[in-house]
Amino acid sequence: MNNHSDLTSSNSAASCRRSEEEILGCVPGASLEDLRMAYLRLAKQYHPDKTGGGKPGQEFLDIQLAWETIVKRTEVKRKEESAAQSVDLDEMAYDEVRDAYTHPCRCGDLVVVPGSALEKNLAVFACPSCSLKIRVEYEEIGEEEG
Numbered sequence: 001m002n003n004h005s006d007l008t009s010s011n012s013a014a015s016c017r018r019s020e021e022e023i024l025g026c027v028p029g030a031s032l033e034d035l036r037m038a039y040l041r042l043a044k045q046y047h048p049d050k051t052g053g054g055k056p057g058q059e060f061l062d063i064q065l066a067w068e069t070i071v072k073r074t075e076v077k078r079k080e081e082s083a084a085q086s087v088d089l090d091e092m093a094y095d096e097v098r099d100a101y102t103h104p105c106r107c108g109d110l111v112v113v114p115g116s117a118l119e120k121n122l123a124v125f126a127c128p129s130c131s132l133k134i135r136v137e138y139e140e141i142g143e144e145e146g
């Protein structure tokens with residue numbers, strides 16, 4: 001199914017803008033450590049002190065901006081991961097048909113927490129429709145009295 005090679009050439013809007021990784025000479029998905037090393041190396045190479053002019057060149061600015069963008073992106077991701085909202089299991093509705101606890105999300109969708117996931121001590125669940133994550137607070141289950 002590779003006979004549609006003209007698809008990429010028609011998509012020039014996306015390819016003319018280099019990704020931050022490319023600007024730093026790294027492959028997409030490179031580790032933060034690799035990117036940091038590449039940034040330091042390039043920043044040294046293109047530093048105004050080295051190139052003479054006294055004014056930072058476009059290449060130097062691009063490198064700086066690329067690294068700042070990567071750092072910001074990483075921080076946002078970290079924040080999102082730690083920003084999971086705590087929800088007490090007792091406050092969640094239990095859906096017998098699904099054998100799952102549900103939590104109504106602010107976006108209107110339902111965060112579904114399967115009973116089997118709780119048995120595996122999983123605690124953080126994401127909404128299928130937005131970026132919300134909830135951390136389910138509960139006592140260990142398994143000692144049900146009936």
Ligand SMILES: [Zn+2]
Nearest residue numbers: 105107127130
């Ligand atoms: Zn949602």
